[in-house]
Amino acid sequence: MRVRISAFLALLMGVLFVAGTALPASAAAPSQATSMASAPDELAIRGTLIDTTDRDNPEPVEGVTVTVTDSDDNEVGTATSDAEGVFSVPVPGNGKYVVEIDTDTLPDGTFLRNTEDVNKEVNVLGFSSTVQFQIGPDNRDTTSTAERAVELFTSGLLFGLILALASLGLSLIFGTTGLTNFAHGELVTFGALAAYAMNVNGGLPLVLAALLAVLLSALFGWLQDTGFWRPLRNRGTGVIAMMIVTIGMSIFLRYLYQYIFGGDTHTYSSYVTQSSLTIGPISVFPKDLVSAAIAVVVLVLVSLALAKTRIGKATRAVSDNTALSASTGIDVDRVISVVWIVGTGLAGLAGVLLGLSQQVEFQMGFKILLLVFAAVVLGGLGTIWGAMLGSVIVGILIEMSTLFIPAELKYVGALVVLIAVLLFRPQGILGRAQRVG
Amino acid sequence: MDVIESALRQGLGADAIIFALAAIGLNVHFGYTGLLNFGQAGFMAMAGYGLAATVSTFGLPFFVGILVGLGATVVFALLLGVPTLRLRADYLAIVTIAAAEIVRLTVGSVTLKDWFGGRDGLQAFTGTFRDLNPFSERTGFGWLTYRAYDAWVILVGWGLVVLRCLIVWALMRSPWGRVLKSIREDEDAVRSLGKNVYGYKMQSLIIGGLIGSLAGFMTALRQAATNPDDYFTEVTFFAYTVLILGGAARVLGPVVGSILFWFLINLLGGFFTWATRGDDPLMPTWLMTSNQASLVRFIIMGLALMLLMIYRPQGILGDRKELALDAR
Amino acid sequence: MPADTPIADFDRHAEIKQALSDVEHEPGAKKPDPILVADNVVRRFGGLTAVDVDHVEVQRGAITALIGPNGAGKTTFFNLLTGFDRPDTGSWHFNDKSVSGVPAYKVARRGMVRTFQLTKVLSRLTVIENMRLGATEQRGEQLVSCMIPGLWRTQEKANTERADALLERFKLDAKREDFAGSLSGGQRKLLEMARALMVDPELVMLDEPMAGVNPALKQSLLGHVKSLRGDGKTVLFVEHDMDMVRDISDWVVVMAQGRIIAEGPPTAIMGDQRVIDAYLGAHHDAPMTQEEEERQLAEVAEAIEAELGEPGTTSEETSS
Structure with a gap:
């Protein structure tokens, strides 16, 4: 019986490993919820740019440049949003960062909801943080x-x-x-x-x-x-x-x-x-x-x-x-x-x-x-x-x-x-x- | 060698203390009384946030914060115990795990950010504790040294561990402890002998919770900050692994378990990090990348918890005679 | 082993025989000095009525047997009386005080202590620790005073002496330091009985004391039960073993399908037509055909329909 349980676990591990190694994309940064368990992993500031002009049909915004600077005003990195509107900038460690969106790179017809929202402050504390930029007119409260x-x-x-x-x-x-x-x-x-x-x-x-x-x-x-x-x-x-x-x-x-x-x-x-x-x-x-x-x-x-x-x-x-x-x-x-x-x-x-x-x-x-x-x-x-x-x-x-x-x-x-x-x-x-x- | 030294340092450091305290509490619950508390992280959060919010949000003295933390823990135990202690064991398990999540989500919410600091947590509540620190520089023996503040945390922490072990030892050799152990074996038998089983379970839940609250205080103090993710559900499960590794229903089980657990976890972590580091790592990257390296120890931990529970539920300090009983 | 039976029991036995001689041989008969009286106790599980007892009295100082075929509701009735289960309706009095709705532990404190069909020894405690647990009103069992051994040492010593005396009487003294989990089935029954006596009860309720006991131990167990009567205790027990019932009981109560169908002294009961019918009607040892199996499955499924999913402890059984 002991053999049976061990064999089962070995088999399980084996199958999953084979499945895993066959996959091209492998482990990336951990999610937020397990930060306690996996603090030494890579930290990043992420976000998704979505144009909500058409409420029923939000469109991801591609090709927008985002720049991250640390509290001493040193540039940490930049990123450009991909086809899904996603950007991710790795950061070296915990601390306060400023994320700036380059409004010139916004495609024609898209605009920030609040023009003064170009900069966002983000506090990174042991886990990757998400930042949001609202794009498109404010049409949230139109439903009863x-x-x-x-x-x-x-x-x-x-x-x-x-x-x-x-x-x-x-x-x-x-x-x-x-x-x-x-x-x-x-x-x-x-x-x-x-x-x-x-x-x-x-x-x-x-x-x-x-x-x-x-x-x-x-x-x-x-x-x-x-x-x-x-x-x-x-x-x-x-x-x-x-x-x-x-x-x-x-x-x-x-x-x-x-x-x-x-x-x-x-x-x-x-x-x-x-x-x-x-x-x-x-x-x-x-x-x-x-x-x-x-x-x-x-x-x-x-x-x-x-x-x-x-x-x-x-x-x-x-x-x-x-x-x-x-x-x-x-x-x-x-x-x-x-x-x-x-x-x-x-x-x-x-x-x-x-x-x-x-x-x-x-x-x-x-x-x-x-x-x-x-x-x-x-x-x-x-x-x-x-x-x-x-x-x-x-x-x-x-x-x-x-x-x-x-x-x-x-x-x-x-x-x-x-x-x-x-x-x-x-x-x-x-x-x-x-x-x- | 660095890997082993660092692992030893962790094995005697703040993490080991916190999980020893949390597991001593679970030992009272699970080891002695048979109560399946899956929400020890919730008890810890009540204490950590009770302290931090009292001092940092409401500006009250440090020791008032400690009292608030302890009080909050007792209230939490009563809230959980009243609906579940009359029911079957799995109800307590489900309710405690849910309650711990309620606490974590609530203190981490934006709605209550003004009180608990949302996802940023709370800081600046350790002033008094810092002022009491007798160390002014790096302290320790030989190569095993810690920074002044860490050394103070560790000194207080191990002091608390020793104190709690003594209390648990005194409790469990008394007739009161005998009632708890009997409840673990068969609560109907205990009831048939005229003991108020519900009352004893409640006392056990509160005492184990209070010991767990010390783990919560230490978690907040060692980083001089509280964060909702410090009280994630898995904290409870790690504490169970610690307890079962060391030996449930043994006074020193949680302590031995915790030291060994953190030593092994850091040893494994260190080894796999080293084996995947650099341009030409020991491990081929198709098998393991440096990101994956940090996960291996948790995979092994889950496996270890399963195998321990199946093949050696008495842990390291388990009793030979009891072992013979279980091998039916 | 008659040596276990004190001389006092012979006198008592005669006394009780005398007292019960005028009692009618009818269900719900009035007794001259009842210690326990139950009225209209009904317990339903879904659509199934497990217990439906109109009236029953248990004579003080006597050994009363509760018998009946499997599924008659004997254990359920035991569970109800001792607070381990709650009835749909009903009331019962112990020593003229109501104990209906009283929690199990308080019932025990009032002097009504039970044992279990499936023996409940505390496996990972030693035999002597099992015994010590039985003692009531221990100062060392209170959270505050338990930390100061000086407050409970003396009492603990007295309890231990009492426990040792009982262990000797029940021939368990050699096992004193062994884990209770290492005892044989019969020894467990003995330990459970001895432990119940540590509570110093007036009424001892034994649920199938002979089940799973090897024949060699049976005689000595019988002697122990009789000796309880010699001590002046009342005994109510559930049993299947008819020899035991005939041998030691002063009075027999017969249950079938949840109701009490007959009462009387053992000799009268054994010839009662209602009892014979109840036992014969409950037998189904013939091998089942495919259709019968299907039908039984359907019946079980139907019973479940009403009964699916019950929280709370599962130790209670609907059968027997």
């Missing part, structure tokens, strides 16, 4: 609250549906094995990175890459269960010990992803920018509409499978009482194996779709992990329908809350709700009250 509410509801619903895919996977695995998997976020990231690698590096069309990524995720889940979790279960490792093992796995995978794909954000090669569709009061990107449709179809299919098929019923029986199920002749190991395959497949799909609606990076899954937990607890830990309902509520809540609280605190709102739910209804919305105390 009602319109914004509809817009936020729509994007919240989409996010909630993607969250539901991830939550369902987590909930299924938790239900059948009792394992709270803190590495579930990395399974989400796995799907997105696999799709990205096959799409951008492998040159496959996105649809095909996405499909293969989901299959790869499912395979990854099967491998994990067979090579790792099942031997651990068989040797009687406790649930709490397993939870700490998942923490180790989460750290291991996350830094391995960063090692291979770098700390930057990536986008798929197609469907990055689209013009939005208007349906009644709602305006959405076609890709988001398709994502939502895929999510709904998959969620319905999995629900139906759980309700109607033999394996689905067996899964729910195992969730309810493993010992009893085993004694009535259900092959528990097989059920758990299937659950891992489906669960990681769903997580991978969530990652693929999240990469489409947002961007791909090594810790995208880790960032939504807590929201997944919030959704699962809100719906009722271990309940399958609850996980989906909870996710949609959390998704909508996060987006709609920005009507009342600053956008930067929207995740805080969701997490506060999580704690409040535990205080007043610990079994969640669909869970059933049991002994408390």
Whole structure:
């Protein structure tokens, strides 16, 4: 068994390394969130220049020169924005810097919103900083609250549906094995990175890459269960010990992803920018509409499978009482194996779709992990329908809350709700009250 | 040799102290009581920011700041404990990790920049602490020397570590400690014997949190600044690695674990940085670039946490007899 | 081992027989001196009613057995009475004081202490530490005074002496310094019983004390249970082993499908038609056909429908 676990880890490492070395683009500067862990890495001041004259169709501004000087007025470096409007100037260390935009290099027809905003002061403290220059007229507040509410509801619903895919996977695995998997976020990231690698590096069309990524995720889940979790279960490792093992796995995978794909954000090669569709009061990107449709179809299919098929019923029986199920002749190991395959497949799909609606990076899954937990607890830990309902509520809540609280605190709102739910209804919305105390 | 010297210096330096303190707190929670606190970074942030904001934002004296930090930690423990300590272990884990993120996002927000300094954090709160520094120049033994301020931080830090170890030792040999250890083994059994399990868990959460708060103070003092990213979730996970490496439910486990952890992390970091440096590095660049070098140690750390938990959950200082029990 | 049974027990046994001789052999019968009285206790799990007890009384000083086929709700009823589970409705009194809704630890402090079907010894504590934990009102268990050993040393010494005496009585003195996790199943049962006595309870509630105990130890365990009656303690126990029930109990309460269906002294119960029916009706040892398996799966799935996902501790079981 010892051999089996070690062999699995070695295999995992090997596969990811091969995948990694095959990629041309390798590690770049770390992202902000891990600055504590990777302070000695390269620091830079970055920004993206976007012309917002046409609100629905923002255009990146290319070829603009930006100059960075330090607090002693020495020039540190210059950069020119690329086709995506992105510029990045490396800086030697922490300190205050001034970023100046050369307005002469702005293309015809574009202008700074506030002409006095040519200089921006940036304080670099251990992590790379982002600076913003507003280009185009101020047309932010032209929408009414009602319109914004509809817009936020729509994007919240989409996010909630993607969250539901991830939550369902987590909930299924938790239900059948009792394992709270803190590495579930990395399974989400796995799907997105696999799709990205096959799409951008492998040159496959996105649809095909996405499909293969989901299959790869499912395979990854099967491998994990067979090579790792099942031997651990068989040797009687406790649930709490397993939870700490998942923490180790989460750290291991996350830094391995960063090692291979770098700390930057990536986008798929197609469907990055689209013009939005208007349906009644709602305006959405076609890709988001398709994502939502895929999510709904998959969620319905999995629900139906759980309700109607033999394996689905067996899964729910195992969730309810493993010992009893085993004694009535259900092959528990097989059920758990299937659950891992489906669960990681769903997580991978969530990652693929999240990469489409947002961007791909090594810790995208880790960032939504807590929201997944919030959704699962809100719906009722271990309940399958609850996980989906909870996710949609959390998704909508996060987006709609920005009507009342600053956008930067929207995740805080969701997490506060999580704690409040535990205080007043610990079994969640669909869970059933049991002994408390 | 430089690499080893530097690693040793780090192994005895401020990082080792901070994580030893954080892990001693976790040892009370997890090692002795079986509480899965995944939000130790939150406890540290309450203390660090409690101190920094009191002094730097509100202009109150340093020691008032310390009291505010300790008070904030207790309130934090109560807020987390009340909803979760009656529930299954994983609820506490989820809520503590979420609460730590709430704290980090809140203190780092632009909305509350006037109080907590947003992403820039807070500075200028260490005046009193600096004035108390008895060292005026580089201090140490042989080649192991630290700058005057660092030496003061390290002296106070190790002092706190020793004090906390003594307290934990005294607590855990008493009948009170026996109740905690029994709760870790089987809380229903303890309940059936007439002990208020909920009350004991709450006491454990507060005491472990208070020990963690010292780690928060030390984090703020050693850099003379607070920054939201110092209290990132991974800080908690590193502290768990430290604890499990050294040996949970052993008084000296976290201390030995922390020293060894920082020594190894810096040794690995130093080695890979050296191996990828220059125009013709030891490692071929297709395998590892200098940027990637800094990540290898974290990959190894994650792997180490997994393998330790599977093959040697008792850590270095684990008990032989207990080992025999676990090998079922 | 009759040597374990003090002479006092013979007198008591006769006394209790006398006291129970006038009690009706009917469910919910009134007892002359009840220590525990429960009314309308109902516990549902989803659509399933696990416990539905109208009225039951437990005679003081007697050994009362609670028997019934698997899934009758015996353990659930135990959990409810001791505060380890909450009923949907119901009230119960211990020594004429209400204990319904009282948290488990307070129930224990009032003198009603239980053991568990799956023995709960504290594996990584030594046998003697397990015993010491049982003592109540320890000054050293308070956060402030525990730091000053002078405040609790004397009490600890007295508790240890009491614990050693109990260990000797239960023949565990040789294991004093061993980890409880290294004990055999039977020794664990003994330790759990001895530890419960450290609380100095009036009512000892044993959940399947014979389960998983090898036959050699059974006789001595029986002797220990009888000796509790000799000490003047009341015993209520759940058991499957009919020989044990016949051998030591003064009174038997039979549960089936959550309800109490019969009560009486052991001899009367063994011939009761309702009891025989309940036991026979619950047997399904025949091999299942494909259709039966399908049907059972569907039933399980249905039960789950209402019951999916429960937070809180999972140690409670809906069955047995």
